[in-house]
Amino acid sequence: MNEMNEVRKPPVATTGIIGWLRINLFFNWTNSLITLFVIYCLYQFIPWILDWTIFSADFKYNYLGEQITNQEMCSRNLDPENGGACWAVIYVRFYQFIYGFYPRVEVWRVNLAYVMLAFALLPLLYAKLPYRKYFLYFTYIFPVIAYFLLNGGLGFTEVSTNKWGGLLVTLVLGCTGIALAFPIGIMLALGRRSKLPVISMMCTLFIEFIRGVPLITLLFFGMVMLPLFLPEGIDMDGLVRVLVAVTLFQSAYMAEVIRGGLQAIPPGQYEAAKSLGMSYWRMNLLIILPQAIRISIPPIVNTSIGLFKDTTLVIIVGILDLLGIGRGTLADTNWLGLSYEIYFFVSLVFFIFTFGMSRYSLYLEKKLKTGINMGAD
């Protein structure tokens, strides 16, 4: 045993950058060939895209130094040989993309709401935030503040929702839909697994009905049919009707995702909780749901990202979200033919939000896994 003191290390060729390259990129000759081909493609593509989006692009002025006010002044329309993207359209229409037709004098309210949203999300995203408890109180009242701030009332001038648009609508729909659908989805998932036949049947019916219908149908349903069910004289705001439809849609999906997590919890967990004298709600809130939700993080984020992108469908009921404003801009004779720029910009904004969500879910999974061994593994 004494001679074994020297620690044996793995062969050098399998570790470090060289080892990684050798194993992953140049393992055998087909592998090497594919690697070289991909490198060649990237070499062709990256300079071209950089040139188009940045180096040859117009941002505010064209190559003659004039400020661009319509598509004819874009460098690439003045001289097709010269010039890339014409971002001036985004610059000129930036206000509409972010706020829609919100009155300019009141726009500070939207900006304030954006900043407050960031503060409201902070304690949810970082469990280690100092004074998290007080931040959380703010998170709970934030929806109320945001409602009055954006919509008006309590001394603020009213800004009717048909003036809202762009990123504002996208965020309102996305955030409210995800935030409301989560608790409703949990209740539906628990309800569907309930031993009481009436509750379980009602939840199953609701979930299956909503899931069996496309979101567009639900949006039309909200727009056209919901008012028929309301008592006479009560007029529901258009955006609220859409929000109801989006939330119902999302909660049905959320319910199924969480039900999947619930099914993964071993029966022993229920038995242990019951044998300690816990009631149904305590057992679920303290033992079952924390584990089930942890397991379901990837699909929860998946459906949330899906919803965030599906909010673009509201365009068909006449609400202009980010994509809607983009399409509206394209229809403007001043900016005809700039579809590359506009769709690129809209995609980029959506990508930033959805990529952020997906990275956050990875971080969350990693954080929650440390030191915790779930079930069998």
Next chain:
Amino acid sequence: MSEKSIISLKNVNKWFGDFHVLQDVNLEVKKKERIVVCGPSGSGKSTMIRCINRLEEHQEGSIIVDGIELTGNLKNIDNVRKEVGMVFQQFNLFPHLSVKENITLAPIWVKKMPKAEAEELAMRQLEIVKIPEQANKYPGQLSGGQQQRVAIARSLAMNPNIMLFDEPTSALDPEMIKEVLDVMVDLANGGMTMIVVTHEMGFAKTVADRMVFMDEGKIVEEASPDKFFNNPESDRTKLFLSQILHQ
């Protein structure tokens, strides 16, 4: 007899589908009595003790625990469960909570104990099961024997009058069985009323006041350990003992 009994099962019957898993089971357990239940697998031993805290529902007969009859009344069931602790074969610790949180959870939420007091209680229970140094670890970081001892501590923290053990050492490596049994012997010496389903015959001989042998859903034999091991009445018991003791 039933006056002094803390647990009383009378003509208990239960079916899983068509399978008659408990057939006219009668059992009286007195306060501070230690009962060891054994028998071949599928004989209904686990089902019987799971009926005592209503993890399984019996269909005929009556079960009275500490003066409370187990019926569909949810309040009664909760009250019985507060009196009765249970330790499972698979430990069933809550993997998302630390060892300390596993133990304090029920005292805090079910008994409304202040957090500081519950934590103090948890540390005391961990000393009883001899692993106070593991308080801040998660169940997944512990060995099987340590996990089972945490499970015992978790049950004891609710200060139960009765402890049920459902094959507590069957999922453990041989090396770890002793550390769990030691804790159980201490508990028995401390005067806890215990019903233990186990195949650990050494443990049975040391602590049992009474042996219960079950087969095919019936209690075949009930006797003192001395009589049970040295002079059993039924042939079925003899066969079982000859097989289990020859291992």
